[in-house]
Amino acid sequence: MPRTRIYVFAFALLVSALVSIGLAFASTLLRDDQLQSARLYVIKNIIAVSGFSKEALEKLTQKDANTTIKIFHDQFESKFINKANEEVSPEWLKTELKKLGYATEELEAMEAFELINIFNSKLALLANATNKKVEEYDPQLKLLFLYKPKDKVISYIIPIEGYGLWDMIYGYVALKPDLNTIQDIRFHKHQETPGLGGECSEPWFTNMFKGKKILNSTGDFVSVAIVKGKANDLYASTDLNHYVDGISGGTITSKGITKFLREDLSSYNVYFKTIRK
Ligand SMILES: Cc1cc2nc3c(=O)[nH]c(=O)nc-3n(C[C@H](O)[C@H](O)[C@H](O)COP(=O)(O)O)c2cc1C
Numbered sequence: 001m002p003r004t005r006i007y008v009f010a011f012a013l014l015v016s017a018l019v020s021i022g023l024a025f026a027s028t029l030l031r032d033d034q035l036q037s038a039r040l041y042v043i044k045n046i047i048a049v050s051g052f053s054k055e056a057l058e059k060l061t062q063k064d065a066n067t068t069i070k071i072f073h074d075q076f077e078s079k080f081i082n083k084a085n086e087e088v089s090p091e092w093l094k095t096e097l098k099k100l101g102y103a104t105e106e107l108e109a110m111e112a113f114e115l116i117n118i119f120n121s122k123l124a125l126l127a128n129a130t131n132k133k134v135e136e137y138d139p140q141l142k143l144l145f146l147y148k149p150k151d152k153v154i155s156y157i158i159p160i161e162g163y164g165l166w167d168m169i170y171g172y173v174a175l176k177p178d179l180n181t182i183q184d185i186r187f188h189k190h191q192e193t194p195g196l197g198g199e200c201s202e203p204w205f206t207n208m209f210k211g212k213k214i215l216n217s218t219g220d221f222v223s224v225a226i227v228k229g230k231a232n233d234l235y236a237s238t239d240l241n242h243y244v245d246g247i248s249g250g251t252i253t254s255k256g257i258t259k260f261l262r263e264d265l266s267s268y269n270v271y272f273k274t275i276r277k
Contacts, residue, residue, distance in 0.1 A: 040065050041188075042113050043072045049174040049184040050076070050147035051155045075149040078112030083140040085271040093119050093141075099129045113159075116141055142267060147174070155183045156275075158268055162260020165252040167191035169200065173261065175214070179272040182224065185209040187257070197253025208244040214265055216242070221269045223262035226254035 047068070048057065060068055080088040093115050094107040100122055107115070119126070119141065127137035145157040155174040162169060171187035185206050192198040199205050212224045222242050227234055228251055231243035246254045 036065055039111060039114070040068060042111070043068060045172055045186060045188045046076065046145050046157055047072065049155075049172045049186045050145075050157055051174060051176075051183050052147070075147065077146040077148060079144045079146065080112065080116065081142045081144055081268065081271050083138075085274070088139060088141060090115060096126055097122065100125055113143060116143055144268065144271075153177050156272075158264060160185075160261055160264040162256055162263070164190055164192045164200070164256040165197050165250075166193070169253070169257065169260070173209075173265070175272075179276050180213050180215045182209045182212045182214065185261075192250070192253045195249075197247060197250040199247045199250055200253055200257060205244075205247060212244065213241040221266055223258075223265050225258045225262070228254070 044060075047060070052060075060071070078090075080090065080093065082088050090112060094102075094104075097107055097115075097119060098104065102118075110118070123134050123138050127134045130137055143159055146153050147155045147157065155176060156179060157172050157174045160171045160173050167190070169187050169190040169192065171185060171189075173185045174183035175181065176183050187201045187206070190198065190200060192200060209224060214221060214223050216222045217238070224242050224244060226246050227243050228246045230245050231240055232245075235243050
């Protein structure tokens with residue numbers, strides 16, 4: 001190979017090595033900030049539907065990240081519910097993850113919503129470590145957040161997710177202490193078209209859910225559905241407890257939300273029955 005080519009090759013190699021080192025260094029430096037902002041994003045969305053006062057919420061936007069996280073720790077409780085509708089302690093998850101080599105300090109620093117993500121992503125390894133099949137091992141954990149500022153529950157918040165038209169829609173729904181009335185709902189992440197399905201994250205749409213009931217007059221689970229058109233024109237006043245207006249030009253998104261809202265709420269209903277008693 002001529003000398004000049006060797007120089008070009010060596011120079012290219014050197015540049016790529018330097019860029020890789022630089023990127024790796026930047027990524028390590030920014031890791032904590034990235035984790036913090038992802039954590040804050042989840043916490044802010046949970047707080048936003050919880051019934052936290054509007055003024056307090058506005059003040060919170062001016063405060064630093066640590067204040068918001070502290071409020072979440074002091075006034076909210078996170079629970080795990082398994083497929084048998086029993087509560088599972090965070091210690092159990094941590095003990096399981098320690099089997100895979102996770103350090104105690106690392107696990108202790110995690111929020112419940114981070115712990116469950118790691119746990120679910122390691123199901124195959126965890127099942128293997130316990131000599132079980134994944135289906136047999138998987139407790140199918142669900143998250144539940146309780147907003148209890150003064151030891152009295154103000155709302156129960158559950159994550160909701162499912163397909164709209166283009167992709168997954170992620171949100172939270174909060175129920176009042178009767179575990180029947182919707183306190184608030186929020187769709188914080190979606191790929192639906194702005195002005196069409198994308199209207200699902202707009203207040204005119206989400207505000208309609210406030211005060212709707214997920215149980216009928218005899219206490220059976222019915223959820224809340226989005227109709228095509230105006231709910232008022234289609235249903236008698238008693239049924240209006242369970243319907244909201246549709247999004248014009250967003251019928252597929254609306255159908256998707258109706259479906260996953262029903263599925264997600266119903267998956268908690270057996271557990272909720274034990275609290276309603
Ligand atoms: C570019 C484009 C983007 C669209 N985005 C959405 C969407 O985000 N959600 C949705 O339900 N429908 C969307 N639609 C419309 C659907 O294809 C369908 O026509 C609509 O859901 C029917 O709703 P309607 O009966 O209320 O008109 C889109 C259509 C086009 C052409």
